[in-house]
Amino acid sequence: MTVVVRKLEERSLITRRRNPKDRRCLMVSLTAEGKHLRQIAEPAVAEVQEEMLAPLCESDHKTLCRLLQRLADENNHLSRVPVRQTD
Known part of the structure; x- marks a missing residue:
């Protein structure tokens, strides 16, 4: 993640700054150039995405998305940087 963030910053697509509430964390924001590229x-x-999913009917598309989300959720603990679950 650090390498990706550094490369985006080198391209002036993002800025990083310390979180004033937690100095251990960096906050990342898109620059105007980054927002333009995103648009x-x-x-x-x-x-x-539409092209890839074209062979699926709407029901199959929803099923695929549900199953992919389930895989991501169930394997979250295997990640080097797990997503925090909010309750």
Whole structure:
């Protein structure tokens, strides 16, 4: 993650700053250039996603998404950086 963040910062797509509430944490924000790139990329991502899922009916698409989420949730503990679960 650190390498990705550093490379995005080198490209001026993000900024990093210390979290004033917890100095151990860094807060990452998109720059104007990063927001612009995101706006350009989102339609292309949506188009590719739609193309990939085209063979599935809506019901199968929902099932696939549900099953992928289940796999991610059930294997969260295997991650080097698990997502914190909120209750």
